[in-house]
Amino acid sequence: YEEKTRLADDVFAPAGTKAASHRSEGVFFAHGPTIDGSLEAGEPADLSVVDVAPTLLHSVGEPIPDGMDGEVRTELLEGDADPKVREPEPQAAAGSRGATSEDDVDEDFDDVEDRLKGLGYME
Numbered sequence: 644y645e646e647k648t649r650l651a652d653d654v655f656a657p658a659g660t661k662a663a664s665h666r667s668e669g670v671f672f673a674h675g676p677t678i679d680g681s682l683e684a685g686e687p688a689d690l691s692v693v694d695v696a697p698t699l700l701h702s703v704g705e706p707i708p709d710g711m712d713g714e715v716r717t718e719l720l721e722g723d724a725d726p727k728v729r730e731p732e733p734q735a736a737a738g739s740r741g742a743t744s745e746d747d748v749d750e751d752f753d754d755v756e757d758r759l760k761g762l763g764y765m766e
Contacts, residue, residue: 667691667692669692671690671695673719675702676721677702677720677721677725678719678720678721679718679719679720679721679722680721682718682719686718687716687718687719690716690719691713692713693712693713694713694714694715694716695713696711696713697711697713697714697715697731698713698714698715698716698717698719701715701717701729701731701732702720704725706732706733706734707731707732707733707734708733708734708735709733709734709735715731
C-alpha cells in the first residue's frame with residue numbers, strides 16, 4: 644500500500660500502474676481471549692509474517708510441525724493464559740520420512756531420471 648501524506652480531493656482515484664510491492668512491512672492484528680491486550684501499536688517490533696502460523700497453532704493447542712518457519716511468539720499472549728505458559732509441542736510433519744537409506748535415495752534419483760527421460764530432457 645502506498646503511503647499518502649496529504650488528503651486527496653477525490654474519494655476514488657485511479658489506482659495507477661503499481662499493483663503490489665515486495666516490501667516486508669505489513670499490518671498484524673490479533674484479538675481473542677488469550678491475546679495480551681496491553682501491547683501497544685508496533686509491539687513486538689520484530690514480528691515476522693512467518694511467526695503467525697506457529698503462534699496461531701500453539702494458541703489453539705495444536706502441535707507445531709517440524710521444519711515450519713517462524714517461532715511461537717508468546718509475548719503476544721496473555722500472561723496467565725494456557726498457551727503463554729505451555730511449551731510449544733513439536734510434531735513430525737505429515738508425510739515426512741525419517742532417516743533414509745542410500746538405497747532409497749538412489750531409487751528416488753532413478754525415478755526422477757525416468758521422468759526426465761520420458762519428458763525428453765535426458766536420453
